[in-house]
Amino acid sequence: MEGPSKYLENLIREFSKLPGIGAKSASRLAFHILKSGGSEAESLARAVLELKENIVTCSICGGISDSDVCPICADSGRDRSSVCVVENARDVLILEATGSFKGIYHVLMGTISPLDGIGPDDINIRGLVERCSAGGVAEVILALNPTIEGDATCLYIARALKPSGVRLTRIAHGLPVGADLDYVDSATIIKSIEGRVEVHS
Amino acid sequence: MEGPSKYLENLIREFSKLPGIGAKSASRLAFHILKSGGSEAESLARAVLELKENIVTCSICGGISDSDVCPICADSGRDRSSVCVVENARDVLILEATGSFKGIYHVLMGTISPLDGIGPDDINIRGLVERCSAGGVAEVILALNPTIEGDATCLYIARALKPSGVRLTRIAHGLPVGADLDYVDSATIIKSIEGRVEVHS
DSSP, X not given: OOOSOHHHHHHHHHHHTSTTOOHHHXXXXXXXXXXXXXXXXXXXXXXXXXXXXXXXXXXXXXOEESSSSOHHHHOTTSEEEEEEEESSHHHHHHHHHHTOOOEEEEEOSSOOBGGGTBOGGGTTHHHHHHHHHTSOXXXXXXXXXXXXHHHHHHHHHHHHHGGGTOEEEEOOOSOOTTOOGGGXXXXXXXXXXXXXXXXXX | OOOSOHHHHHHHHHHHTSTTOOHHHHHHHHHHHHHSOHHHHHHHHHXXXXXXXXXXXXXXXOOEESSSSOHHHHOTTSEEEEEEEESSHHHHHHHHHHTOOOEEEEEOSSOOBGGGTBOGGGTXXXXXXXXXXXXXXXXXXXXXXXXXXXXXXXXXXXXXXGGGTOEEEEOOOSOOTTOOGGGSXXXXXXXXXXXXXXXXX
């Protein structure tokens, strides 16, 4: 959208670079900034810069943190015998939001994807093997997505961890809560039948 | 979403304040910034700040601009006898993107809306009347949205401009190009019948 202000065009272009933001949304966001108070624009700009300046990767789990050794790894109240493996740092936040997992994490930073040229050595599997062979880990829970890449990565990790004797599990795949069989794809239904559990009465 | 980094939470909160951006989108955007190069984050932050610092309102049309008297009002190639009235500065960009209007604009900065406490004196109708009585304007085209507020504003402007003798028109409302009668609401169909035009053979 050509316009009377190069500053406006510039901000629209910057917003358009963000994922899921098209030209119309970008223009709407830029006009919102324009109408908002100066302090809102400043705090957005500051938040963007501070994030890039201050965030580090936890040397234990590979997750993001404000200080090396993230608050989760540093928390003595967490169960260190249970390690949840996730694809990326954002998954840690998503799982933490549920409040259901009390163990610690291991962030792979990707999945094995030969088509994209990503092999086992390109993601942090070596670190996971080292953590398991160092002792103290009783169970590794794979919380990878049910995609071809996620499945391949699970398989590879299963082989890599076999010598350690650690119990290896994977989160369940099946019908989402509240779903209707009528609207669920057949791959999910097949997974839900394969992963069926006993009903105790 | 609680997380291991207050900088991340801060940016997610800032993104959530933007229109149409929910908590999940905000988190996705923040992680995009995190993964992107430092220069992308910097140029976004700079674009936000520069917009607020540099943009001004054109003293002629009320649109936004980098310099007083916007490029459109300053362009000697535009037809000054034709003034298009729009609700806000963003509408100018939307109309300019079509490239179909060669006249100049007048930005009302709102519409008459008694429910929101916005009366005729709260928007820039006085400026429009002054521009028309100063002479040189042959036609005023109302490009206001077909809402109750837009309709009320059109009516008010029609009365206010009557003494000037300027020709007053309103953009057509009817079926969008490519639409199907079956999927168009009845208010639009009524408008399209009211506004029917002669077919010449």
